[in-house]
Each structure stands twice: as structure tokens, then as C-alpha cells.
Amino acid sequence: MGSIAKKGLQNYLIQLQQHPLRTKAITAAVLSALSDIVAQKITGIKRLQMRRLLLKVLFGFAYLGPFGHFLHLLLDKLFKGKKDTATVAKKVVLEQVTSSPWNNLLFMIYYGLVIESRPWIQVKSNIKREYPKVQYTSWTFWPVVGWINHQYVPLQFRVIFHSIVACGWGIFLNLRARSLALKKA
Secondary structure (H helix, E strand, C coil): CHHHHHHHHHHHHHHHHHCHHHHHHHHHHHHHHHHHHHHHHHCCCCCCCHHHHHHHHHHHHHHHHHHHHHHHHHHHHHCCCCCCHHHHHHHHHHHHHCHHHHHHHHHHHHHHHHHCCCCHHHHHHHHHHHHHHHHHHHHHHHHHHHHHHHHHCCHHHHHHHHHHHHHHHHHHHHHHHHHHHHHHC
């Protein structure tokens, strides 16, 4: 079994080197799927909701992977690949005041409009009510992840590291959305 895993990892690393954007997009899609499957099971959904799952995979593939790929390239270019404490702090702050609010807002819009097929007026109302809480929670968690990512993780693995942690974050967001829906019912 160990040799199969080792061979799989070697093939993955080759793909990451030869096709970084595609590999990161596929990785984000797979981890989005895993996150949603776990969230669905934890919340007691008996039969997997395939439409929801496929829409989450699409979001991971079309947005999360590519966005992360280009964000980390841009940050590394802006800060010339430096990893000193002051530079890492600047990267984390920049990430937290730009991409963090944007990603959380976009996810909430996508989840409400596309995944749940709710009308814009309901999605907007939910965002007004819940976005500050989600973003505040994000700011208590993601800066630590960002620090580890920028300080210790090589550039080519940052999106993957971020995607793995985002898998757990996605479960949190799904559970939060589900608990709010149950409160209303």
C-alpha cells in the first residue's frame, strides 16, 4: 500500500510541476467535494445531494483553485518571494483585507443563489445578517493559516495547503448555513 501512495504522490507532484493551474483546480474541486460530503453526512442528510455536490465541485474547480493559484503568484511577485517576519505579516494582512472578505462574500452569494436557488432578496438578507459573523470568525482563524502558509510552505504547495484547510472551513460554512436554515424551519 505504501508504494501505491508513494507512486500516487510522485505522479501528483509531476502534474503539479507540469500543469500547476490545472492540478490546483482539480485539487480544489476534489477537496470541495470531500468537504461537502462530510458536511452533508454530519448534518444528517441521508442521501447525498448530488446537485449540491456537483455545484460545490464546480466552485472549487472554476474559482477556488485558480483564484488561489494567481493570488499566491501575485503575492510572491509583489513581495519578491521574501519570507522575513515583516514581509509575511504584510502578506497575511493584505490577504485578510482583500481576498478573505471577497471569498466569503462570493461563497455566500454562490451558495444562496446557485446551490440553494434562493431569490436575491433572501440571499441579500442572509448576507446582511450573517456575513459579519462569518467574516469575523474567518479573521480569528485564517490569519494563522496564512502565516503558516507564507512562512513555511513553498509557493507551489500553498494553494494545496490552503485547500486542505479550506476543506475544514467549508464544512464549517456548510454547517453554519444548515443550522441557520433549520432555525428558520
